Amino acid sequence: MNVKTLENKLFTAKSSQSILDSALQAGIVFDYSCKTGQCGVCKVKLLQGEIETLQVQIALTEQDKVSNKILTCCCAPKTDILIDAKDLSALHGIEVKTLPARINAIKRHTTEIIEVTLRLPPTANLKFLEGQYLDVIHNNIRRSYSIASTANQKEITLLIKRFENGKMSDYWFNQAKENDLLRIEGPKGTFFLRDESMPLIFLATGTGIAPIISILKSLDANEGFKQEHDISVYWGNRYPEEFIWQPEFKKLNVTFVKVCSKPNQDWLEDVGYVQDVALAKQPNIVGSAVYACGSTSYDHFWCMT
Numbered sequence: 347m348n349v350k351t352l353e354n355k356l357f358t359a360k361s362s363q364s365i366l367d368s369a370l371q372a373g374i375v376f377d378y379s380c381k382t383g384q385c386g387v388c389k390v391k392l393l394q395g396e397i398e399t400l401q402v403q404i405a406l407t408e409q410d411k412v413s414n415k416i417l418t419c420c421c422a423p424k425t426d427i428l429i430d431a432k433d434l435s436a437l438h439g440i441e442v443k444t445l446p447a448r449i450n451a452i453k454r455h456t457t458e459i460i461e462v463t464l465r466l467p468p469t470a471n472l473k474f475l476e477g478q479y480l481d482v483i484h485n486n487i488r489r490s491y492s493i494a495s496t497a498n499q500k501e502i503t504l505l506i507k508r509f510e511n512g513k514m515s516d517y518w519f520n521q522a523k524e525n526d527l528l529r530i531e532g533p534k535g536t537f538f539l540r541d542e543s544m545p546l547i548f549l550a551t552g553t554g555i556a557p558i559i560s561i562l563k564s565l566d567a568n569e570g571f572k573q574e575h576d577i578s579v580y581w582g583n584r585y586p587e588e589f590i591w592q593p594e595f596k597k598l599n600v601t602f603v604k605v606c607s608k609p610n611q612d613w614l615e616d617v618g619y620v621q622d623v624a625l626a627k628q629p630n631i632v633g634s635a636v637y638a639c640g641s642t643s644y645d646h647f648w649c650m651t
């Protein structure tokens with residue numbers, strides 16, 4: 347079956363494979379994050395033809411369905427189709443690799459959050475755009491984590507939150523030690539800085555701050571970047587001790603707002619939820635780009651207002 351986009355990109359797709367995977371195989375990159383139908387990042391409009399759903403399109407609303415929206419990670423073409431997806435050329439040449447990785451260090455920030463640095467083989471040559479994520483595979487368990495380091499750093503840094511009764515959490519928090527051998531697969535996802543020439547608003551909850559740390563550090567290190575617009579970061583956590591990162595930049599001027607939903611009596615900063623506090627402090631976001639990232643890699647998105 348042929349899949350065509352409004353930009354006249356054309357590729358063939360199997361009926362047993364998602365449109366997204368067929369596109370990726372053909373070297374075309376559409377927006378995506380979770381690949382499981384939950385985040386809605388891969389939503390596009392079906393303009394012609396018919397599709398078959400391979401997995402439930404959880405993120406589609408009734409309104410989306412009426413408007414012929416589909417999730418490219420969940421559907422395969424039944425006939426030749428035309429969709430309004432955009433090819434993200436910034437990701438061309440970024441290859442998904444499966445590589446061995448050893449744990450270099452584990453830093454315990456709290457009983458619930460650790461920071462893990464991984465070292466890759468010297469020949470790995472892993473390229474990624476700051477904001478992307480990767481999968482870590484251990485004992486046949488696979489979990490996705492956003493990268494908190496930048497592409498020019500030698501090691502990969504991940505922020506990991508404990509999930510109750512999680513198998514991978516059990517490994518990370520009870521068994522993992524330096525030099526353990528893991529496998530990684532990545533980079534993945536299309537969460538990256540699209541355009542820095544406008545005001546930027548970053549919203550994060552929990553360890554969802556990781557890709558934002560990566561993006562901001564790389565912007566700070568970019569000699570060609572001259573900040574002309576406001577950059578704001580709103581970071582939400584449940585408890586005060588979960589604010590394990592404080593921005594320190596050489597040249598970036600960032601408004602950093604910490605929002606705690608279950609503060610103790612010593613908490614002097616904002617209270618509530620990030621989205622509410624951000625809207626209260628910046629009611630006029632027209633003309634800004636908003637990047638939001640939750641504590642799992644399943645809910646990254648960006649939008650231009």
Ligand code: FES
Nearest residue numbers: 379381386388419
């Ligand atoms: S819903 Fe398709 S990538 Fe998340």
